Amino acid sequence: MLWLYNIGIQLYALLIRIFSTFNTKASLFIQGRRNIFARIAQKIDNRQKHIWFHFASLGEFEQGRSVLEKIKEQYPEKKIVITFFSPSGYEIRKNYALADGIFYLPLDTASNAKKLIAAINPELAIFTKYEYWYYYFSELNKNNIPLLIISGIFRPGQVFFKPYGGFHRKMLTFVNHFFLQNQESMTLLKTIGIQNATLSGDTRFDRVAAHAxxxxxxxxxxxxxxxxxxxxxxxxxxxxxxxxxxxxxxxxxxxxxxxxxxxxxxxxxxxxxxxxxxxxxxxxxxxxxxxxxxxxxxxxxxxxxxxxxxxxxxxxxxxxxxxxxxxxxxxxxxxxxxxxxxxxxxxxxxxxxxxxxxxxxxxxxxxxxxxxxxxxxxxxxxxxxxxxxxxxxxxxxxxxxxxxxxxxxx
Missing domain, CATH: 3.40.50.2000 (Glycogen Phosphorylase B;)
Structure with missing residues (x-):
C-alpha cells in the first residue's frame, strides 16, 4: 500500500501544479512551498527544541489555538513552529505573533519528512483534529518524538475501520496519545486495538467561549x-x-x-x-x-x-x-x-x-x-x-x- 500512497501524493502534486495556472489557491499552494527548507533555515534555529503544531487549515488553527496559547502562557520560554497544509490557513495566520515560525507543510514524502523534522527539531508534535501523514508520523516515531492528536474525531465510514485499511491503521500506531471529541471515537479506536486515548471533548468550545x-x-x-x-x-x-x-x-x-x-x-x-x-x-x-x-x-x-x-x-x-x-x-x-x-x-x-x-x-x-x-x-x-x-x-x-x-x- 505504501507504493500506492506514494503515487497518490505525486498525482496530487501534479494536479495542483496544473490547477495553479488558473486557480489562486493552487497557485499559493505551489508558491508557498517553493524553497521552503531554505526559508525555514533562515527563520528557525534547529539547535533549539520546538513544539510543532500542524493545522490543515484555518478552522483547525482556531480549534487548536487555545492549546497553543495556554502552553505559551504557562511555558513562555517554549519555541513554537506552526505548519499549514492549506493556503486558507497560512495566508490568514502567517503573521500570528505567538509562533517563532509559520510555514506551509511540504508534501508528505520520505525526504521531506526527514528534512522538516531535522530543520525544526521538535520536542513534541501536535496535530489538530485530523490529517494523517505516513512519512511525517513515521519519522517522528523513528526519532522518539511524541505525537499527539487533539480534538480528534472518527466515524465508522473512515478507511481506518475498513477491512482494507491496514496501511492507514498503521499510521495511527505512530500517535502517542489521542484526545478525542466524543465517545463514538473512543469506541471506534478500541475496535482496532488502540487504547491510548482520552475523551477530552473539543477544544473549540474553550476558544469560542473565551472569545465571546x-x-x-x-x-x-x-x-x-x-x-x-x-x-x-x-x-x-x-x-x-x-x-x-x-x-x-x-x-x-x-x-x-x-x-x-x-x-x-x-x-x-x-x-x-x-x-x-x-x-x-x-x-x-x-x-x-x-x-x-x-x-x-x-x-x-x-x-x-x-x-x-x-x-x-x-x-x-x-x-x-x-x-x-x-x-x-x-x-x-x-x-x-x-x-x-x-x-x-x-x-x-x-x-x-x-x-x-x-x-x-x-x-x-x-x-x-x-x-x-x-x-x-x-x-x-x-x-x-x-x-x-x-x-x-x-x-x-x-x-x-x-x-x-x-x-x-x-
Missing part, C-alpha cells in the same frame, strides 16, 4: 444595526446567499449581515447583485455617521470580523451546508443566538447536539428556511440553550495542557 467573553466592539456595525433585530449569515456560499436574499425581502423589519466565505471581487459582485441596495463594510468605513444604518443589508468584504459579528445577531445562519459541509456553528452559539444551516451537517457533532436541544435547525429549501426563521425568531430560550451548551463543554484545553506538562518537566 472578550469580543471586540464594532461601532460601525452597531450603528448599522440600530435597534432592529439582525440575522448574521456567516461563511456563506452562493446557495446560502440566494436563500438569504429571499429572506431579506420577506422581512424588511430585520437587518441582515452577510459575511461570505470567499471575499474575492467576483463573489462580492455576485452578492451585490442579490442585494442591490446593500452597503459593503469597506464602504461603511468611509461613510459619514449620519448615513450609517440606512441600508438593510451589510456585506462584509474583509477578513477577521465574523466571530465578533455574532454579538450583534438575534439569529445566525451558518453557510456551507449545501456544499462540503457547514462551517463553525459554535462561534455563533457562544454568543447566545440560535443557528440555522443547510442539510450537510452529519460530520459535526455540535450541530446534531444543537438541533436536539432546540437551539438549531437544518433546512434544505426556502420553505424550511422561512419556517425555521419564524420559529427561532419567536423562541426566546433557544439562544440561552445554545450558550449554555457551549459553556457546559469547555475544559478540554486545560485537560490537554495538564497532560502535556508531563513532557515539559526538566
Amino acid at each position: 467573553r472578550s469580543a471586540k466592539k464594532l461601532d460601525l456595525v452597531q450603528s448599522f444595526c440600530g435597534t432592529q433585530p439582525v440575522l448574521v449569515a456567516g461563511s456563506t456560499w452562493p446557495p446560502d446567499e440566494q436563500l438569504i436574499a429571499k429572506l431579506c425581502k420577506a422581512h424588511p423589519d430585520w437587518k441582515f449581515i452577510v459575511a461570505p466565505h470567499e471575499i474575492g471581487e467576483t463573489h462580492i459582485n455576485e452578492i451585490e447583485k442579490l442585494f442591490p441596495e446593500a452597503v459593503k463594510y469597506s464602504a461603511l468605513q468611509k461613510t459619514t455617521n449620519a448615513a450609517v444604518g440606512n441600508q438593510q443589508v451589510l456585506i462584509i468584504d474583509n477578513i477577521g470580523l465574523l466571530s465578533a459579528l455574532y454579538a450583534y445577531g438575534k439569529i445566525a445562519y451558518i453557510g456551507g451546508g449545501f456544499g462540503a459541509g457547514i462551517h463553525n456553528t459554535l462561534e455563533a452559539a457562544a454568543f447566545g443566538i440560535p443557528v440555522i444551516f443547510g442539510p450537510r451537517y452529519d460530520k459535526f457533532q455540535e450541530a446534531k447536539d444543537l438541533i436536539a436541544l432546540g437551539a438549531a435547525k437544518s433546512i434544505s429549501n426556502w420553505d424550511e428556511l422561512s419556517t425555521a426563521f419564524n420559529e427561532l425568531g419567536k423562541n426566546k430560550e433557544a439562544g440561552l440553550i445554545a450558550k449554555d451548551y457551549v459553556n457546559a463543554k469547555t475544559g478540554a484545553t486545560d485537560q490537554i495542557v495538564n497532560f502535556l506538562s508531563g513532557y515539559f518537566k526538566p
Whole structure:
C-alpha cells in the first residue's frame, strides 16, 4: 500500500501544479512551498527544541489555538513552529505573533519528512483534529518524538475501520496519545486495538467561549444595526446567499449581515447583485455617521470580523451546508443566538447536539428556511440553550495542557 500512497501524493502534486495556472489557491499552494527548507533555515534555529503544531487549515488553527496559547502562557520560554497544509490557513495566520515560525507543510514524502523534522527539531508534535501523514508520523516515531492528536474525531465510514485499511491503521500506531471529541471515537479506536486515548471533548468550545467573553466592539456595525433585530449569515456560499436574499425581502423589519466565505471581487459582485441596495463594510468605513444604518443589508468584504459579528445577531445562519459541509456553528452559539444551516451537517457533532436541544435547525429549501426563521425568531430560550451548551463543554484545553506538562518537566 505504501507504493500506492506514494503515487497518490505525486498525482496530487501534479494536479495542483496544473490547477495553479488558473486557480489562486493552487497557485499559493505551489508558491508557498517553493524553497521552503531554505526559508525555514533562515527563520528557525534547529539547535533549539520546538513544539510543532500542524493545522490543515484555518478552522483547525482556531480549534487548536487555545492549546497553543495556554502552553505559551504557562511555558513562555517554549519555541513554537506552526505548519499549514492549506493556503486558507497560512495566508490568514502567517503573521500570528505567538509562533517563532509559520510555514506551509511540504508534501508528505520520505525526504521531506526527514528534512522538516531535522530543520525544526521538535520536542513534541501536535496535530489538530485530523490529517494523517505516513512519512511525517513515521519519522517522528523513528526519532522518539511524541505525537499527539487533539480534538480528534472518527466515524465508522473512515478507511481506518475498513477491512482494507491496514496501511492507514498503521499510521495511527505512530500517535502517542489521542484526545478525542466524543465517545463514538473512543469506541471506534478500541475496535482496532488502540487504547491510548482520552475523551477530552473539543477544544473549540474553550476558544469560542473565551472569545465571546472578550469580543471586540464594532461601532460601525452597531450603528448599522440600530435597534432592529439582525440575522448574521456567516461563511456563506452562493446557495446560502440566494436563500438569504429571499429572506431579506420577506422581512424588511430585520437587518441582515452577510459575511461570505470567499471575499474575492467576483463573489462580492455576485452578492451585490442579490442585494442591490446593500452597503459593503469597506464602504461603511468611509461613510459619514449620519448615513450609517440606512441600508438593510451589510456585506462584509474583509477578513477577521465574523466571530465578533455574532454579538450583534438575534439569529445566525451558518453557510456551507449545501456544499462540503457547514462551517463553525459554535462561534455563533457562544454568543447566545440560535443557528440555522443547510442539510450537510452529519460530520459535526455540535450541530446534531444543537438541533436536539432546540437551539438549531437544518433546512434544505426556502420553505424550511422561512419556517425555521419564524420559529427561532419567536423562541426566546433557544439562544440561552445554545450558550449554555457551549459553556457546559469547555475544559478540554486545560485537560490537554495538564497532560502535556508531563513532557515539559526538566
